[in-house]
Amino acid sequence: MSSDIVITSDVAALAEDMANRLVVMAQEAIAARGRMSLCLSGGSTPKTLYALLAGDAFRNRFDWSRIHVFWGDERSVPPDHADSNYRMAHEALLSRVPIPAANVHRMEAEKADLAAAAAAYEATLRAFFGGLPDFDVMLLGMGPDGHTASLFPQTEALRETTRWVVPNRVDKMNTWRMTMTYPVINHSRWICFLVAGKDKADVLKEVLESADRTQFPSQGVKPDNGRMLWLVEQAAATRLTLARA
Ligand code: 6PG
Secondary structure (H helix, E strand, O other): OOEEEEEEOOHHHHHHHHHHHHHHHHHHHHHHHOOEEEEEOOOOHHHHHHHHHHOOOOHHHOOHHHEEEEEOEEEOOOOOOOOOHHHHHHHHOHHHOOOOHHHEOOOOOOOOOHHHHHHHHHHHHHHHHOOOOOOOEEEEOOOOOOOEOOEOOOOHHHHOOOOOEEEEEEHHHOEEEEEEOHHHHOOOOEEEEEEOOHHHHHHHHHHHHOOOOOOOHHHHOOOOOOEEEEEEEHHHOOOOOOOOO
16 A cells, blocks of 8 residues: 655645646546545645635635535534534635535534444435445544544444444543444545644654554554545644655
8 A cells, every 4th residue: 555645735735736636636536427526624734724625716716516424523513613623624614615505514513422423424424425435535633642533543443344323432532422333435536635743743753654543543544445645734744754746
């Protein structure tokens, strides 16, 4: 499994690089399958990308009627909560582009019965993909502890090999999350990590260069047949020794 690692000068350049790649990825997906399935990441790094996609430079380079968005994970909060990944994407992107409401597939992680909500999301995926999802693009971030999506170290979801979407108890944050699992993430056609911030430099070196490939959840992301790209802002790349694309 090969991964391209691209270092960018800052988050704006990272967003610009990913936005240009998404234009091509969308064109290819729509030409091949009549639609693009894009799985969004939460957190703060992708916000710059989402705002750029909604801006004048990119908005009209996508056929939004053919693009379907999903989430790789969600916090157990209502969609209008400040911590909601849906809210961040809605404000930065989805409210600013002509994407049909039916193309926006929100994780209902605010539900009291999170297991039922996760099962319902899995049913949404099954109805859309007809089987194990093969997202055209899976956007991921990475935390300073090496987590990705809501696959945090020492949590149950890391061991899930059957279900596609699960509730996940994150004790260190005293919270529940809903997250996609490795079987779905790894079956994507493109997996794109977007990593920014000097607080990621140490863990990124371990994730990408350590001989022990089992230390961090982000290391469990290994495309079955697809391709993987790491877009890394310079501040997060300072400890890397690998040759870069
Ligand atoms: C979330 C994300 C999470 C995020 C990382 C990195 O729900 O928070 O899915 O996995 O991508 O924590 O977040 P930043 O981009 O804010 O550093």
